[in-house]
Amino acid sequence: MSRQQIRRLIEDRVSEDGLVDTGVTGVKLFRVTEPVRCSPAVYEPTLVAIVSGTKEAIVDGTSHVYDANRYMCCAISMPVEAGTPMASPDDPLLGVQIALDPRVMTELAIAMENAAGAIREPKGGPIPPGITLARWDDAFTDALLRLVRLGDNPVDLAVLGDARLREVYYALLKGEAGPAARRAFGVGNEIARVIEHVSSHLDEPITIDDMATHVGMSRAVFHRKFKQATTMSPIQFVKAIRLNNAAMSIAGGTTVSEAAGDVGYASTSQFSREFKRMYGQSPKQWSHTNKPLPAGLI
Secondary structure, three states, X not given: XXXXXXXXXXXXXXXXXXXXXXXXXXXXXXXXXXXXXXXXEEEOOEEEEEEEOXXXXXXXXXXXXXXXXXXXXXXXXXXXXXXXXXXXXXXXXXXXXXXXXXXXXXXXXXXXXXXXXXXXXOOOOOOOOOEEXXXXXHHHHHHHHHHHOOOOOHHHHHHHHXXXXXXXXHHHHHOOOHHHHHHHHOOOOHHHHHHHHHHOOOOOOOOHHHHHHHOOOOHHHHXXXXXXXXXXXXXXXXXXXXXXXXXXXXXXXXXXXXXXXXXXXXXXXXXXXXXXXXHOOOHHHHHHHOOOOOOOOO
């Protein structure tokens, strides 16, 4: 019943395709009524909860389809292919997109780890994947409804907004996606830290040794743990996140040479070769044939 209430609130507030700010930092409602095939994107740490329709994210060839039964948590920046292949006016995609604030998520994750009686993850255990699909539980559903219910009342938003968002974060950390989120934001978050470093230095040379040194690991251990979290080798990941960022820029109107330079390619011809090898089209062909998701929607 609560999910239906969330859907009605979104329908009332989002009348056209795109995203609408809620007044709470990082929280947006969205509607999509046109199918968009999966195309390169970069997921930042985000929670996406859908109340109508389906969405797809492809990570290293593996499809993740989620709908009103499962929400998506991306705990670390990830290069993906994302789309809304089934959206239509009769079956619109409706939902809530919430950016995960690193400071608040880290504070909550560490508080949970330090709480009396908390179950600690074995330090030597496998690293959870960066993208997780989780079933809606009562705690998550109730927290999300309370957040969306704030509506447009500026006093409610100012007084209660941060607290309601914190409740959603806490429900996420306690739910099925909790292990991945706690690993990314709590103690032992080396892979998340190196990915954050890579994402902010895409225009600079990056090697496996640089990444391993950044988090104090041997090359072999770093390679193994990185692949557990992302399903990709470090070099595959860096190339994918560079090219996906460039593909989004080109689809948005950036020139090929500018897009190449922004993600660290000194040679436009090398960039074009690697782009075509990755996506099967030259960058110029790409700019004419690919429609991106509504601005801001991941």
